[in-house]
Amino acid sequence: MRETTIYDVAKEAGVSIASVSNVINGKGKVSAKKREEIRAVMERLNYRPNVLASALMGKKTYTLGLLVPDVANPFFAEIARLVEDHAHQAGYSVIACSTDNKDERIERYIRLLKRKRVDGLMIGTGLGGSGALSQLKEKSVPLVMIARGSDLLPASSVLTDDRSGGAGAARHLLGLGHRRLAVLAENAKVTSSKDRVRGFREALAEAGLKLAEADILVCETSVADGERAAGELLRRPDRPTALFCCNDMLAAGALRAAKRLGIRVPGGLSVVGFDNTILAEVTDPALTTIAQPLDRIVGKALELLIGEPEAGGPERRRFVMEPELIVRESTAPPPDAIG
Amino acid sequence: MRETTIYDVAKEAGVSIASVSNVINGKGKVSAKKREEIRAVMERLNYRPNVLASALMGKKTYTLGLLVPDVANPFFAEIARLVEDHAHQAGYSVIACSTDNKDERIERYIRLLKRKRVDGLMIGTGLGGSGALSQLKEKSVPLVMIARGSDLLPASSVLTDDRSGGAGAARHLLGLGHRRLAVLAENAKVTSSKDRVRGFREALAEAGLKLAEADILVCETSVADGERAAGELLRRPDRPTALFCCNDMLAAGALRAAKRLGIRVPGGLSVVGFDNTILAEVTDPALTTIAQPLDRIVGKALELLIGEPEAGGPERRRFVMEPELIVRESTAPPPDAIG
DNA sequence: TTGAAAGCGATACCAA
DNA sequence: TTGGTATCGCTTTCAA
Numbered sequence: 001m002r003e004t005t006i007y008d009v010a011k012e013a014g015v016s017i018a019s020v021s022n023v024i025n026g027k028g029k030v031s032a033k034k035r036e037e038i039r040a041v042m043e044r045l046n047y048r049p050n051v052l053a054s055a056l057m058g059k060k061t062y063t064l065g066l067l068v069p070d071v072a073n074p075f076f077a078e079i080a081r082l083v084e085d086h087a088h089q090a091g092y093s094v095i096a097c098s099t100d101n102k103d104e105r106i107e108r109y110i111r112l113l114k115r116k117r118v119d120g121l122m123i124g125t126g127l128g129g130s131g132a133l134s135q136l137k138e139k140s141v142p143l144v145m146i147a148r149g150s151d152l153l154p155a156s157s158v159l160t161d162d163r164s165g166g167a168g169a170a171r172h173l174l175g176l177g178h179r180r181l182a183v184l185a186e187n188a189k190v191t192s193s194k195d196r197v198r199g200f201r202e203a204l205a206e207a208g209l210k211l212a213e214a215d216i217l218v219c220e221t222s223v224a225d226g227e228r229a230a231g232e233l234l235r236r237p238d239r240p241t242a243l244f245c246c247n248d249m250l251a252a253g254a255l256r257a258a259k260r261l262g263i264r265v266p267g268g269l270s271v272v273g274f275d276n277t278i279l280a281e282v283t284d285p286a287l288t289t290i291a292q293p294l295d296r297i298v299g300k301a302l303e304l305l306i307g308e309p310e311a312g313g314p315e316r317r318r319f320v321m322e323p324e325l326i327v328r329e330s331t332a333p334p335p336d337a338i339g
Numbered sequence: 340m341r342e343t344t345i346y347d348v349a350k351e352a353g354v355s356i357a358s359v360s361n362v363i364n365g366k367g368k369v370s371a372k373k374r375e376e377i378r379a380v381m382e383r384l385n386y387r388p389n390v391l392a393s394a395l396m397g398k399k400t401y402t403l404g405l406l407v408p409d410v411a412n413p414f415f416a417e418i419a420r421l422v423e424d425h426a427h428q429a430g431y432s433v434i435a436c437s438t439d440n441k442d443e444r445i446e447r448y449i450r451l452l453k454r455k456r457v458d459g460l461m462i463g464t465g466l467g468g469s470g471a472l473s474q475l476k477e478k479s480v481p482l483v484m485i486a487r488g489s490d491l492l493p494a495s496s497v498l499t500d501d502r503s504g505g506a507g508a509a510r511h512l513l514g515l516g517h518r519r520l521a522v523l524a525e526n527a528k529v530t531s532s533k534d535r536v537r538g539f540r541e542a543l544a545e546a547g548l549k550l551a552e553a554d555i556l557v558c559e560t561s562v563a564d565g566e567r568a569a570g571e572l573l574r575r576p577d578r579p580t581a582l583f584c585c586n587d588m589l590a591a592g593a594l595r596a597a598k599r600l601g602i603r604v605p606g607g608l609s610v611v612g613f614d615n616t617i618l619a620e621v622t623d624p625a626l627t628t629i630a631q632p633l634d635r636i637v638g639k640a641l642e643l644l645i646g647e648p649e650a651g652g653p654e655r656r657r658f659v660m661e662p663e664l665i666v667r668e669s670t671a672p673p674p675d676a677i678g
Numbered sequence: 679t680t681g682a683a684a685g686c687g688a689t690a691c692c693a694a
Numbered sequence: 695t696t697g698g699t700a701t702c703g704c705t706t707t708c709a710a
Contacts, residue, residue: 005687016697029695048454052395053687056702077416081437095432098423115387252621281562282591284623344703355681368679392703395686
């Protein structure tokens with residue numbers, strides 16, 4: 001049984017396909033009477049316009065691309081879900097792509113998504129080498145950066161105030177009385193991580209403390225590597241009493257390291273994570289962490305991506321949202337604190 | 340700058356579009372010489388066939404649909420990632436859809452995916468009421484069930500031997516000396532959960548133990564509800580010494596409940612999870628759990644979905660893969676064990 | 679072998 | 695208002 005097409009509807013309603021098309025798109029002039037008739041026929045025949053055909057004519061595909069490092073990572077999985085929901089609500093579906101931060105994958109995916117004529121790209125991953133960048137700069141597809149910024153791209157971005165988040169973590173720890181602090185950072189190419197560290201460091205500076213380079217360890221994004229790095233820090237003679245980790249995975253790793261070394265958290269060590277993923281509620285102790293307002297971020301990003309392309313030229317804008325400190329069980333005053 | 344089309348190539352190569360089309364698809368007869376020339380031109384013009392146009396002619400869209408309850412759930416996030424990878428490798432992209440197990444969402448998504456003319460649907464979610472079922476039975480799109488079976492659908496399925504997984508959990512616990520066991524199950528509509536419980540119960544029976552209905556608590560899929568249910572079990576006077584949880588989230592909840600009640604794991608209580616998600620490595624103690632061979636499952640499912648549609652009729656087949664017990668830190672002999 | 683031409687299912691322009 | 699028709703980019707007969 002063939003799908004019913006616009007021709008079937010036209011024939012059944014005794015009109016031309018042009019008229020049917022017009023009522024579908026609410027364009028052109030169609031008399032109220034005809035319009036209702038056509039509507040009725042469409043209903044009766046359970047007619048659904050073929051997206052492919054109209055896309056071929058240069059209309060929307062109602063498909064969006066989402067680029068993230070890894071949808072299996074709880075943080076990005078959460079994002080993927082939110083994007084899906086917001087997009088779906090607006091009539092779009094989304095193709096999620098995990099880049100693994102590999103240039104080759106990034107470029108392949110961008111090429112693929114362009115060929116599929118997606119109506120927009122939501123980018124939540126680093127872009128690696130210049131290959132992807134130049135593919136994107138051609139402006140052949142609307143772009144928006146999410147939970148990340150980039151000056152190299154002609155795209156608006158909506159993200160968390162990472163610096164403020166880092167500062168919040170620092171103040172929380174400082175307020176508890178910590179003076180020897182260290183951080184587990186992500187790769188230097190991850191700007192959000194850099195900003196978090198910067199905010200953290202600035203807040204320390206305000207309190208008259210200096211964060212030495214040696215107290216910032218760069219990690220791969222994995223629990224295991226967080227454990228490794230934290231282990232390294234915790235074995236130092238003047239080991240820190242508090243750790244700020246640029247994401248919850250690293251924080252979870254830090255927790256494991258502490259446990260292995262027999263250091264109690266938060267008794268002997270405080271740990272702050274970032275992102276407030278599900279991991280934070282599952283570790284023991286549960287993680288104090290910085291929550292990003294993901295729902296709002298995604299909502300705004302989608303609005304920018306599929307909303308009216310701004311009559312006054314597509315200005316590149318940055319929307320920055322405030323993160324929130326979620327205090328759970330992994331932070332407390334330092335062991336040497338005087339009651 | 341317009342995309343180069345088949346016409347551009349044809350003109351440039353001084354042939355007809357039909358010949359170009361033929362070399363693209365490796366069909367029809369084209370002289371070796373012309374073929375090479377056309378190839379060269381395509382290369383030089385960096386020509387990429389428009390998927391939409393060829394899809395309109397009834398060819399593949401190279402897009403697959405994936406239906407799962409929630410891509411933000413670590414287990415399904417993992418699946419989504421694997422599906423993405425396997426699909427991508429085969430030249431397909433995938434639209435992931437979170438159903439929340441809600442009939443309305445399920446039906447909407449199926450309709451949407453059909454309209455987008457996806458080449459296949461990978462189903463890893465319950466199908467709810469009959470609405471979705473009848474939409475799917477029309478056989479308008481290839482189907483495969485993943486990590487789940489269904490007799491109601493004309494689709495092959497590839498899944499874990501859940502019964503065996505449940506039995507494995509039971510034997511592990513039995514072997515440690517546990518005699519008072521209970522389980523945290525998922526909703527009765529989730530067949531995989533039912534099978535896990537069945538396997539668990541059968542293994543107990545083999546050992547001469549009976550699992551009472553009262554010792555099986557049905558939970559929502561969330562850490563919080565696992566905590567709630569486990570709390571209920573653990574407050575009983577004859578509380579169990581071991582808990583089998585039908586997924587890692589519930590197990591994580593059980594760990595929290597135990598902690599809140601001052602029961603040590605594994606000293607005072609053993610907990611076994613299911614799925615071997617990232618949660619299992621992050622809890623403290625790390626979870627002993629049953630791992631599903633997801634990579635193989637997804638690989639096989641994809642093969643069924645996009646492979647040759649089997650000349651001998653599309654027989655419904657079931658592929659069952661063996662799960663594996665991963666022993667971590669959450670299981671030990673019961674507290675009253677002798678020696 | 680090759681290519682002209684008829685679709686595929688919409689949109690859009692332009693006469694009527 | 696209507697409807698005829700070209701068009702989008704590709705596949706597929708079917709003559710030549």
